[in-house]
Amino acid sequence: MKEVKDKKDFALPEIVLIGLNHKTASVELRECIAFSEEEAATTLEALHGHPVIREVILFSTCNRVEVLLVSDNRSEAVETAKRLISEYKTAPIDSFDDALYIHVGDKAIRHIFRVVSSLDSMMVGEPQILGQIKGAYRAATEIKTSGVILNRLLHRAFAVAKRIRTETGIGDHAVSISYAAIELGRKIFGTLGEKKVLLIGAGEMAELAMEHLLRNSVGEIFVSNRTFERGLELARKFNGQAIQFEEIENCLQCVDIIISSTGSPDFIITRDQVKKAIRKRRNCPIFFIDIAVPRDIDPKINRLTNTYVYDIDDLKGVIDENIKDRNREAVKGERIIDENVIQFRHWYNNLDVVSTIVALRNKLDDIARVETKKTLQSLNHLSETDCETIRRMTNAFIKKILHDPTLFLKSHTKHDPKTICLDVTRKLFKLDE
Numbered sequence: 038m039k040e041v042k043d044k045k046d047f048a049l050p051e052i053v054l055i056g057l058n059h060k061t062a063s064v065e066l067r068e069c070i071a072f073s074e075e076e077a078a079t080t081l082e083a084l085h086g087h088p089v090i091r092e093v094i095l096f097s098t099c100n101r102v103e104v105l106l107v108s109d110n111r112s113e114a115v116e117t118a119k120r121l122i123s124e125y126k127t128a129p130i131d132s133f134d135d136a137l138y139i140h141v142g143d144k145a146i147r148h149i150f151r152v153v154s155s156l157d158s159m160m161v162g163e164p165q166i167l168g169q170i171k172g173a174y175r176a177a178t179e180i181k182t183s184g185v186i187l188n189r190l191l192h193r194a195f196a197v198a199k200r201i202r203t204e205t206g207i208g209d210h211a212v213s214i215s216y217a218a219i220e221l222g223r224k225i226f227g228t229l230g231e232k233k234v235l236l237i238g239a240g241e242m243a244e245l246a247m248e249h250l251l252r253n254s255v256g257e258i259f260v261s262n263r264t265f266e267r268g269l270e271l272a273r274k275f276n277g278q279a280i281q282f283e284e285i286e287n288c289l290q291c292v293d294i295i296i297s298s299t300g301s302p303d304f305i306i307t308r309d310q311v312k313k314a315i316r317k318r319r320n321c322p323i324f325f326i327d328i329a330v331p332r333d334i335d336p337k338i339n340r341l342t343n344t345y346v347y348d349i350d351d352l353k354g355v356i357d358e359n360i361k362d363r364n365r366e367a368v369k370g371e372r373i374i375d376e377n378v379i380q381f382r383h384w385y386n387n388l389d390v391v392s393t394i395v396a397l398r399n400k401l402d403d404i405a406r407v408e409t410k411k412t413l414q415s416l417n418h419l420s421e422t423d424c425e426t427i428r429r430m431t432n433a434f435i436k437k438i439l440h441d442p443t444l445f446l447k448s449h450t451k452h453d454p455k456t457i458c459l460d461v462t463r464k465l466f467k468l469d470e
Contacts, residue, residue: 049389050091051111052186054145055118055137056103059159062136070126070133072097077173078180080125085182089113092184094177094191096152098169100159105149107186115139143378146190150374153194154201162207162363167198186388190381197377204373206366217355218326218347219249222294225324225345231256232293236275237285237305239267240298243328247275247296259292261285263299289314289323296326297333305333308341315341328352390446393459396468398439405431 057070072080077095084093084104092107104122108114119137123130140148151157155166174191177183183191202208222229232255236247239262247258258277262268265281272279280288289295289311297305311323320343327334327348339346347355409431413424446458463469 049386050107050109050186051141052105052107052145052190052385053111053114054103054105054140054148055115056096056101057133057136057138058101058103058157061138062133066133066136067100067102069128070102070122071099072102072125074176076125078176080121081177081182082180083121083125084118085180087114087117089117092187093182094174094187096170096173098166101152103152105145105187105190107184111141143382146381147374147378149190150194150197150377151371153191154198154370154374155207156201156367156370156374161360161367164208167195171195186385189384193377193381197374201370201373205369207363207370214246214328214349214352214356216246216249217352217359218246218296218328219253221345221347221352221355222250222324222326223253225322226293229253229255229294233257233259233291234277234294234296235259235261235285235288235292236271236277237261237295237297237333238263238299238329239271240328243296243298243326244271246326246328250294250296251275255294259288261288286310286314290317293322294324294326295334296328298328299333301329301333302331304335306335306338308335308337311335311338311344312341315344326352387447389459393462393468394439394443394446397442397462397466398435400466400468401435401439405435 057067059067062070072095077097081093081095084090084095084106089108089110090106091109094105096103096105102122104118106114106118119130119134122128122133148157153167153170155161155163158166170191174183178188219229222232226232229250230253234247234250234255234257236243236258258272258275259280260268260272260275260277261280261282261284262271263282265279268279271277285306289306295306299305306325315323322343322345325334325338325344325346327346330349332348334346334348336346336348338344409428413419413427419427442462446462
């Protein structure tokens with residue numbers, strides 16, 4: 038924590054958060070205000086160099102830019118943050134001022150807990166934000182702009198995020214098209230291990246689904262594209278085998294999962310083709326993931342025995358239901374956050390008590406040291422061992438004298454740090470002079 042030379046050194050500063058996110062700012066504005074790692078480091082040093090800012094951390098992701106700081110002068114700190122953001126991003130304050138939110142005290146603490154736990158994310162439960170915040174915190178500690186208060190706050194935030202992940206289901210259930218398809222596949226087959234896959238087309242979501250499948254240890258992979266050269270390229274990417282479009286019908290006899298995403302105006306796979314394949318497959322299940330618009334796979338296939346067809350609307354329906362599940366679990370996460378805001382507030386309030394107790398101890402130590410030195414100078418017949426014994430006895434006196442006042446201050450300021458007890462103690466012993 039920065040050293041402050043006047044009596045404010047013992048005043049409890051404020052935790053302040055200023056920022057904008059996906060709820061308050063357009064993507065264009067967020068892109069304009071976003072900081073690279075190098076820009077963030079330079080801006081952090083500039084913020085920390087301002088006398089009203091004791092500690093500071095800067096978060097910058099695709100969905101938010103936030104400055105978390107500790108200051109004795111909230112209004113000046115906020116204006117400083119605005120001005121430096123404006124200078125470093127060459128953007129007038131007026132261009133982003135309306136999108137800013139400012140949280141102070143418990144609201145700032147609660148906000149950072151919600152952000153780190155992904156309860157404030159565009160997609161509740163997404164895991165990326167935790168790593169991003171950890172990276173920003175690491176950067177702040179490396180250039181020493183984070184101190185006692187923000188270190189404690191961020192460590193508590195990480196613990197809260199871990200507890201919410203463990204005790205709630207906000208991270209459960211698929212909330213992306215590609216992953217929802219894989220989740221459905223596991224329900225159909227039990228396990229996706231060694232299942233044969235056919236990828237038709239080169240759509241982005243289809244490729245993402247294929248990457249999820251590879252992480253689930255699928256077996257042989259076939260790739261088919263109208264442009265055979267592109268099919269070969271994808272086959273190499275997924276360590277699979279490229280086949281011609283004309284070979285798709287025969288391939289249905291051996292594959293278990295078909296992912297299709299082409300721009301064809303007509304069905305790529307028809308009911309009759311699958312009906313023939315089912316006979317030769319001896320009714321082994323076959324799963325179709327149709328991510329194309331318009332659809333590649335005839336929906337009538339779903340009426341055949343042991344065939345499962347899911348199109349983009351089906352997958353979105355699964356996702357919507359899963360999002361509802363996550364939001365229900367988020368309520369449990371909010372309760373955990375409320376508990377931890379209160380706990381952190383108790384610790385934070387006690388900083389005022391601790392500073393008073395430390396100041397009182399230092400004052401008594403100084404008085405004892407001076408008086409002991411005077412006394413020992415007049416008792417020059419004492420040995421060094423005798424002098425050391427007197428010093429230890431003096432220290433013991435101080436500890437015993439401070440024991441009851443310390444307990445009293447801690448117990449009477451636990452819930453109200455602005456209690457008159459602190460004020461009287463500081464005035465009684467002139468600790469601010």
